[in-house]
Amino acid sequence: MAPPPRVCVTGGGGFIASWLVKLLLSRGYAVRATLRDPGNPKNAHLKELDKAPENLRLFKGDVLEYDTLTPAVEGCEGVFHLATPVPEDKMVDPESEVLDPAVKGTLNVLKVCSAAKVQKLVVVSSNAAVDFNPTWPQDTLKDESCWSDKEFCKENGDWYSVAKIMAEQAALEYADKNGLNVVTLCPPLVFGPLLQPVVNTSSKFLIYVIKGGPDVMNNKLWHIVDVRDVADALLLLYEKKESSGRYICSPNHIRTKDLVALLKKLYPQYNCVNNILDVDQKASLTCQKLMDLGWEPRTLEETLADSVECYEKAGALQDVPGHPCRLPHLFRLARDPKNAILTQLDGASGNLRLFKADVLDCGTLAAAFAGCEGVFHPATPKELMDPTVKGTKNVLEACSATNVQKLIVVSSVAASCFDPNWPEGKLKDESCWTDKEFCKDTQNWYSLAKTEAEEMALEYGKKNGLHVVTFCPGLVVGPLLQHVAVNTSSKVLLYIIKGGPDTLSNKFWPLVDVRDLADAMLLAYEKSESSGRYICSLDQMDIKDLVSLMKSMFPNYNYTDKMVDVDYKVYTTSDKLKNLGWQPRKLEETLADSVEYFEKAGLLQDADGKPCRLPYFYRVNAEE
Template identity: 50%
Template structure:
């Protein structure tokens, strides 16, 4: 790889984005990372990464086009990772979720109009899995899209925000000649590079404490490790043949079975009682991504690394 290629990662201090920044720096990239406040201690972990001398943090907001434009200027590629995650009920979904997700994505794409060769959009499997008409004997793949009406009726506002964002991004890039690849990760697990708990990790921590919060209340878990997601993002960026949309999921597992596997590894935690063993569930497939060469780590390694990290940081204690 040619040295000193320059790329931008939005929301660089987040869970997945931090792992992506770490990976990009290890591969010799110069990275422009957007964060709300470069001096905030919650972003300090980024400055401690190996090769952090090649990382420049920009104060930027996805709703502020000028700040985004400054961060993206001179970059050959952009990874748009920044996005609000609100999985519980929200007071004003339009303001809290939909507007920043959709408008923020379009602002990023507009800032990419000069010189950016490829944009990788981190979407979500939320844009695929909420499709009640999809047969259970058919793997959910890139041809499966969530039903917007179904999501609206159930007030799945996070799903709606990601669906609209992905749709608008595809439309914009098609109309403006931008090369866009979309990656849709499932629920992301794995150790944290930052010192604060992100929302998806918080749900797993609560589960290990015997409490179920969304998405752990669902009868199926679609899971992928943050390190595997970062590998997938770089893979689709680097692969000339990468096109369209990619599901990024390692494991589809019934929640009761997931709980049993956790209990075997860590018998001393409090686990919720689960009674949905007979309920059918869809498998979420990543065959298209694997055809590019994507590999995922074993389930046990991912879960062990995750739980051990929670314990080491004091987010979780043994009973």
């Protein structure tokens, strides 16, 4: 009797690999599986598989150590390369955590296969190497000719996708140059029953959807495949002589909300995730090439049923007191939920690109600015000096380095209204600058930071030939576009409406609608004659008058009643901006739209046991 055909599976103890080993053994193959630690209890399930005692050998091997792979691969007709980590937590060192194991590890496997004269190598890639291509036509299914944009993934900090792209490209290029028969498979989210005792990352994704938790999900289109169908596809690719190139392995696609609805229908006893944000949808994938080869995957309902049955038996769906279920970081990484609204804006799908950047890292800014004619710089928190001053300096230098023609910097009225020597009764215009020493004496660090940053921006523009225009808005209110985070100035208005334990100074506060500020910035950008600084504030009234106005419009709220009169009035003028063509809204419209939004978002409802508080930034100023 002829000996059974011999194959090797790298990373044999993983979710997909375990099912592949089981399938290979059932089909009469002699299997060698590499493991970093064959004696680890998490790999014990392999020895219990049918036919394992006679046809399965476990080898200690690490894809980053070439010599450890040779004993396992020698004498094998075929190799299946599955050993690549799928990160669950936030990556600290992408190179060592995913890039090296994926890219260098794959190259080691390729070289070992060539040296051992392996007849065929099947490499497991990922649909992450296919799906992230912002230039792909939205009305065209993504097939094997579509590759994820490596630079796009880098800009978004998606190192797992970068690793998968690089590893798959390296495998196919190596095959072309060295005559090795290499086929790659790109599976998406892989669900199904577990053979291994450790719950893998993609299974934790489904468990989170079923149980729910604190993490917000996007209502994006997910591609799903059964782990047993992936194993079938791998063996099919190995056994079919005509298989070549890459194969997408994504038979099911469903949006998050539809997946939740399906799970609730099948399993009404579970809570399921409910904090889901709508986002733009992108083109789906097709696995027609693989199906033409004879692949017949299961239905999504069967996959979900078998997955949940497995999770229930393993106790994976039970709540752990004090430990809420969390979405694996890999799936949180792609888009911060607080920024998800940006992808829903009209025209965003074709004309908006998001870059991962930090104003304290000039290099990340230059990558975003490259090729831009203009830059708008509103990014400044209210807490720190460095992001305001050093961050603005980095933005200026990045603009110069990338030949930006015009920069609009958002400063604040705080940089123009704290001057104790300004003549009383005289309107404060753009010639008025906040006294920095006065700010230091009163510990008004926000105003100091804004003043220093704006002065530096205008001076830098003059010295370096960069066209810089600055804006000094008052308290910015109006409806919010972002859903997750309520900004500081909106919290001030919320406090005025709801009231609370904090005392407000009855100051004159310059106010401006957020939409009018956006209009003003675009106006200054598009007007070639715009120059210098612009105060951007329409209505000015003290807190008592503002409360009186709001009570007349919305009498059903409590409103703050803790106010102390102070001898401080801020009269500013925006005539320079109006002369440029700025036409702001009336205050009543701004307040009406703000309150309408707050009501719809539930922000005006009382939180049990939690009084509304005035943001500390304004409490500090109120006490001065």
